[in-house]
Amino acid sequence: MKNEVNVCLPSRSAGRRVIIGALCFMAALSAFAGQGRPNIVLINADDMGVGDVSGLNPEGKIPTPHIDSMIDNGLALLNGHSSSGVCTPSRYSLLTGRYSCRASISGQVAKGNSPARVEEGRTTLASLLKKSGYRTAMIGKWHLGLDWKPLPNAKQSKKGVIALKDIDYSKPFGGGPVDRGFDSFFGIAASLDIPPYVWLIDNRVSEVPTETQPAVKGKQAPGGYMREGPKAASFEMVDALPRMGDEAVDLIKACAPEAKAGTPFFLYLALNSPHTPIVPSAEWEGKSAIGTKYADFAMQTDGVVGQVLNALREAGLEENTIVIFTADNGCAPHADYTVHLEKGHNPSYIYRGQKGDLYEGGNRVPFVIQWPAGAPKGRRSDQLISHVDFLATFAELTGQKLADNEGEDSISFLPLLKGVSDTSPRKSAIYNTISSKLAITDGDWKLIVGEGSGGWTRPGERYMKTAFGAVKDENPLPMGLFNLKDDVGEYKNLLLEYPEVKQRVFEKLKHDLERGRSTPGKPQASNINRLDYLDREKGKGKKSKAK
Template identity: 40%
Template sequence: MKRLQSTVLTINGYVFTGESIKSFNNKWDIPKSNGYRTAMIGKWHLGMSFPEKDKGKNNVNWKGRIEGGPTDRGFDYYFGISASLDMPPYIYVENNKFVGECTTTKAFNRKGPAHEDFEAVNVLDEFADRAVAYIQNQTAEQPFFTYVALNSPHTPILPSPQWQGKSELGAYGDFQMQTDAAIGRIVDAVDAAGLSDNTLIIVSSDNGCSKAAKITAMEAKGHFPSAQFRGSKADIWDGGHRVPFIARWPRQIQAGTQDHQLICLTDLIATCAEAVGTELSADTGEDSVSFLPALKGQPILSTRDGVVHHSISGHFAYRVGNWKLVLAKGSGGWTSPKEDEVPNGSPQAQRYEMNDDPGETTNLYESRPEIAARLLAQLESDVKRGRSTSGPDQANDTDKIRLWKSTKR
């Protein structure tokens, strides 16, 4: 196979959170070390250290060098903001420097230092402009990897004036339409540069729709952002975790095809490694499995039994094929019933057959206890080994992992 020309990873919202940070932080150099030009545009939100005028006094030196950001983690170029758009400071960062200084205070949900010209409503278009400009400067002779972490549709929900009212679903619907248009501009830039045939473009998100979107109001108008799935952002149910995942690669993927194999966003690191022709070390991407075969219409070869995920409160779920075990009595998140709202005498956990019951309406935890016991044993093994794939055991980030948070075991 001819070498993959480029990858544009366009993320609708931030993506690498929780376990993903362990897998990806410090590993962005995989494409770079294999000859790819690398760039990141958008919200970082993985931690960076701001320079201080007086060490230990938390007074930022706006002219100093930022440490631990994207260009220290394997990217050749970076333009974006330090975290989510509702988290100060409200100022752009380019490579390892602030773009100007914060001389005033603003509040986009949270109050904090801000650049005088920084306006949250302009950020989405600015990121799209920067991504398009970067792609326009690429050529077929130099492979490149671009990670675009858009601020939308995360809060603050601020569609620009030309998009307001377009969706007829409120500000969130408008903001999502603007997000789709921004992604479309990036795709168009790849096409205009003549790079589309062998460029892999992935569009995804890190969680389900937030209640800040006013879900009930949208449902009243006939739009169900979680579709047939239960719950939303922060919950352990699939409405909080199952997200769109769209890939375009004309040389390999036939337009309009679908694949129903189970993958997780932590699989991106192993997929990128295989795509650029390298192997991960034993202590890298311990929970990552390459889904590159699926992009070619082939079965994914995996040594991983199940996928681990969590609610915002840290309640565990474990997915193996059609089975899902939830170590929580309720949503484990923001949707009722929350853990303290579940009636006394309810099962201590949940188990669902996802193919037959994607809405997680019928709790089968007590009907086939041997299945729940088997899933729990596999989860406990993964935690003990510090990995869910084959390979040498790895140390967990903490030895204080508590699988059961709502009941005593």
């Protein structure tokens, strides 16, 4: 039975007591108490480039000592990827083990009033672990849509969208974390610059929004951007990240007794930072040597990681807890990208592109895991790993076998994590982005099915030249073919030089989409629109060759 929460909570401590009370109650009821199973904490930063972690970027100017300590004490996956260059599709794949291009959302970014994006009944990391007796909790940014209830006589679109002003915030919403496998949820509906601006507890708002946040853009905005929409009177953007860190610490403390007794927990901590609005708290503002708010906010993000690691240590849970740090996609152009390049800091490190792109800078993300009791420390691996692989990895960890309609694209990397193997069985991965264009990595080769980046970086985008020299595509080709082994920066498009490679990799992509899965098993339903798109792009390629 789900915990019922009053719409109006008078204070932060009251909200926390509700969550902790539900936590202890559910944990006490757990019938499955196998000894030795590790706790799992999955921290997902928002718009943090791989170059923003000092332990992954020798030339980086943003110190991240806590994430760096995880690298020293665990495994850094240097070829780790999200499945998309933008928020919603990336988060869908992380939780479901399925490429978002197979779902109706494709590359779409959800709004605060978008309907639920994770299909009802679909297995998620939370529901999988819950079957194995884990206590499951989420704190932070959901951004996968919610099924809000409308006010009387309010209009609703054919796609189920209710205008923000027509939502009945006094009623529970559906399709959120507690309907997709989590025992409890404390967080926000979408990004911190997307309304409604209000804390959510389980399946309700913590208080009914009574104010309107005005739209703020450009230099007037705190950190770059804010959308207009409903706001709760007590909700302040600058408090969001510290609150998420505090809630995570309290949850770990609450879980500790049951975890030690044999009931492990899974915490999905989806931070709002360093995404816009870039609002470091007072104690962090001005801390960075390069003097940007983004750098301060990234440092504060690392500080929250430190809070979590310290809480685990103090609770006596550090040894047998898997802690994962990653990000949903690369750094956003809104984060004063050019300013950082001028100061010698490249958020994308040596990779081309940024958030929204199919270039590596859009989806090659920080991917660090520590597990003192189960994984050797101080390792770095260049094996290909994707966010979609969490589901199969956790299934193997807990002795579960995935059904044909679960985690269709997920491959376990548990042997690599444990150090019993130096290789990953994953040889290929599919990516999409804001434009819903697709790319595939297959061995050393990467094919972008579309012109340029497929995202926000136009061919020859000028802000990239400081980092890469003159990376200009004066005559952009209809697709991009790159050999990542020789050219990880994606400088040279080899499309015309290796037509047979392009055809082989293209057919691999089409085959995996047609089957509705990229792993062995029974074929599953696929998004037919993606196949239509591939045929159109293939036709463009033929026309270009004929010229």
